[in-house]
Amino acid sequence: MGWMGDTVDSIKSIQIRQLLAQGVSLGMIVTSALIIWKALMCFTGSESPVVVVLSGSMEPGFKRGDILFLHMSNDPIRTGEIVVFNVDGREIPIVHRVIKVHERQETGDVEVLTKGDNNYGDDRLLYAQGQLWLQRHHIMGRAVGFLPYVGWVTIIMTEKPIIKYILIGALGLLVITSKD
């Protein structure tokens, strides 16, 4: 009958509106997280402003699971700085300390050797075949700050991806079933 059709229609339309509103607020949350991340990248000048320590080569200073805040400026690279660098052919960046610097006279180009505090030898064994020094373009940033233990979340999610799926599934469920 007429009035039943009307109420069904009105119920349907309310639900669609609510759904759309929820979708938009979810989108806002995701995009604002992305904005914050990109702003951090811009502010620190580094491709990856926050990294998680994965190995024990800098113990006892940095343990596995710690988070490092990076900053990259045009200041010259000097010994003692803790740098994060990418070696050609390795996808995971490495966090080690600079122990040798050779800076050219006119160009200001630097050649740098690094070593992990907890390693016996320097990093030449980790560099690409035939590479003896790191150049500036290999270096992603200098570590300026540090937070312990927070990185375990990322390590667990990377090593056991099932936990990532469970978490996202649970979050999705929460969003759908909540009334506002």
Place this chain on the structure above:
Amino acid sequence: MHSFGFRANAVLTFGITILAFICAMASVSDNFNSPRPSAEIQILNINWFQKQHGNDEEILSLKLAVSLDLNVDVGGWHEVNMPDRRLCKVWDVVPICLFSPIDVTAVMASLTMNITADLQSLFTWNTKQVFVFIAAEYETPKNALNQVSLWDAIIPAKEHAKFWVQTANKYRFVDQGNNLRGKHFNLTLHWHVMPKTGKMFANKLVIPGYRLPEEYR
């Protein structure tokens, strides 16, 4: 409004916010510390100073033998003969092979140093350790600045921060060319304060006036 989920969420968010705030405050408190460290470095003896002729293989094998100190009992090193007859060592599954020979000469020096330092004022309640190292700084015609780290140590606590050490250089004092004869250099004591949370600080103390001998020996 008073469901378990809602309350758990509120407690967790509040807890994490407070934790983050405390970490930030701990880091800020480090700025109030004004350190007055002091140090003295004396070179007792230049043990040897020589030009090492060799091919890259020889130098790297020296370095490899040192860095893979076979007295250290670390499981996981196996020797492997590659098809092109290079000798390689394999750590787990990563082979580390000596490079093919290229002619290279390197000049290196070995010194014995007497290091006295008092770094106690660098420690605050938010300090986890202080990494201290000595670098030799010098200039060559090709390079505006060369910094070579000679020795480093980790100071885990305030009690160990006042020390006297007599040691040979831990790392090779080696130059990219052969410019070290009679070279004037500075010895700089660098320290790097690593906190329990927050911002890391580094600074240095430059002690100028050292010189390598004119002739190799």
